[in-house]
Amino acid sequence: MTATMRAAATRVLERNWRGTYTVPAGGLYPHQWSWDSAFIAVGLRHISPRRAQIELDSLLSAQWHDGRLPQIVFNRERDDDYSPGGDFWRSETIPESSAVSTAGLVQPPNHALAVLLVHEADPAESRRRRFLQRAYPRLVAWHHYLRSRRTGPSGLARIVHPWESGMDNSPYWDAPLAAMTETIVDDVPRPDLQHADASHRPSNAEYGKYLYLAGRYRDHDCDDLDALSPYQLEDPAFNALWARSELALADIAAVLGDDASAAEHRENAEQIAHALESLWDEGLGCFVARDLLSGRLQRFRTVSGLVPLLLPDLAHTDALLQTLRGEHFALGQVALVPSHDLTAPTFDTARYWRGPSWFNTAWLVAEALDERGHGSEARALAEQMSSLALTHDFPEYVDPHTGAPRGTLDFSWTAALSLDLSI
Ligand code: 2M8
Structure with a gap:
């Protein structure tokens, strides 16, 4: 299995390099995406630790002056093939932006975790190339951006666009988007529909709101202190990954011999984990999102609400495991981990983040199961990932009930993360 997986995953990652x-x-997706690159590097480290470092170096070098790591770094030659592209964002006109063309939004902060795993794959090569010395200050600046520009009184970072969650059309965002009167109805380009079935992608109505929000943010120079933004949410997976990445930063600081900073990062992680308590929903048995404008919790079970399982010493680990194994996510009885509650009226087997199972979240859950001492469930999940990935040419996501491929094929993080868990 490992040899076949290595050969097939390497082929996909070569093609997409x-x-x-x-x-x-x-x-x-013809550009570089932020959290994709971090997941991809986790798999690339088994093919070439050096290339995995370059993957992360190139993303980190697109960092803005204010510390943010952009959602997308554009290849301007492919501007017409994805919307919104570099022409839309015109980041070169925004004072805080970096020298390269990027989007102004961000994605979930999984990067420090990836940097640590890439370092550990070949510490000698990492030391020789001074990988951690380069990455650490940039990662610290990235987390500082989240703390200083995105964190409110709750202690959690907020997202200002559904794309920032990485789970674009999650049911969490339905009510906040419905409450927005502003949208764009004309001229909503959908080049994505040339590559994926319309029934697997977000709807045109959602795209109208996505483009409105992105345009408004751009027109305010991507200023996070603009209190009038019509979309401000706290997402559990985003914040859990931030806390998990603070723990990774602590390990990186320790490798660099900076024990005082290591202690600070551990404290930061504890604070975020503590703040996450305010997103716990006892009735649903998982974490949920909060709409900061209405103050309401968005009471849905989604895979995002299970990601805090990654945090050690979490008060709700047992309850989360129960939710994961029960009828709502049916671990071991369906393909991978559905992105949304199998029993909910809003569940959709095909449409993106409203039901289908994804390989990146399966990897996060497998890591968490392993770290929490449930090795056999973690291995079973890893085996499912490998077999679905190999059978269906590395699909972007799959139908939880049938395992049938959805979205696009030869998808990079599917290849990288399935390879990682098959080793
Ligand atoms: C999807 O998001 C992009 C926008 O960022 C899109 O729909 O066009 C999401 O699955 C996101 O998590 C992912 O990073 C991106 C690229 O794979 O695609």
């Missing part, structure tokens, strides 16, 4: 980074998929 663009010299200094890997695109998520050649047709649908």
Whole structure:
């Protein structure tokens, strides 16, 4: 299995490699995406630790002056093939932006975790290339951005666009988007529909709101202190990954011999984990999102609400495991981990983040199960990932009930993370 997986995953990652980074998929996503690159590097480290470092270096070098790591770093030659592209964002006109063309939004902060795993794959090569010395200050600046520009009184970081969650059309965002009167109805380009079935992608109505929000943020120079933004949410997976990445930063600081900073990062992680308590929903048995404008919790079971399982010493580990194994996510009885509650009226077997099972969240859950001492469930999940990935040419996501492929194929993080768990 490992040899076959290595050969097949390597082929996908070669095809999607663009010299200094890997695109998520050649047709649908022709640029570099932030959290994709971090997941991809986790798998690339088994093929070439050096290339995994370059993948992360190239993303980190697109960092803005204010510390943010952009959602997308654009290849301007492919501007017409993805919307919104570099022309839309015109980041070169925004004072805080970096020298390269990027989006102004961010994605979940999984990067420090990836940097640590890539370092550990080949510490000698990492030391020789001074990988941690380069990455650490940039990661610290990234987390500082989240703390200083995105964190409110709750102690949690907020997202200002559904794309920032990485789970674009999650049911969490339905009510907040419905409450927005502003949208764009004309001229909503959908080049994505040339590469994926319309029934697997977000709707046009959602895209109208996505483009409105992105345009408004751009027109305010991506200023996070603009209190009038019509979309401000706290997402559990985003914040859990931030806390988990603070723990990774503590390990990185310790490797660099900076024990005082290591202690600070551990304290930060504890504070975020503590703040996450305010998103716990006892009735649903998982974490949920909060709409900061209405103050309401968005009471849905989604895979995002299970990601805090990654945090050690969490008060709700047993309850989360019960939710994961029960009828709502049916671990071991369906393909991987559905992105949304199998029993909910809003569940959809095909449409993106409203039901289908994804390989990145399966990897996060497998890591968490392993770390929490449930090795056999973690291995079973890993085996499912490998077999689904190999059978269906590395799909972007799958139908939880049938395992049938959805979205695009030859998807980079599917290849990288299935390879990681098959080793
Ligand atoms: C999807 O999001 C992009 C926007 O960022 C899109 O729908 O066009 C999401 O699955 C996101 O998590 C992922 O990072 C991105 C690229 O794979 O695609």
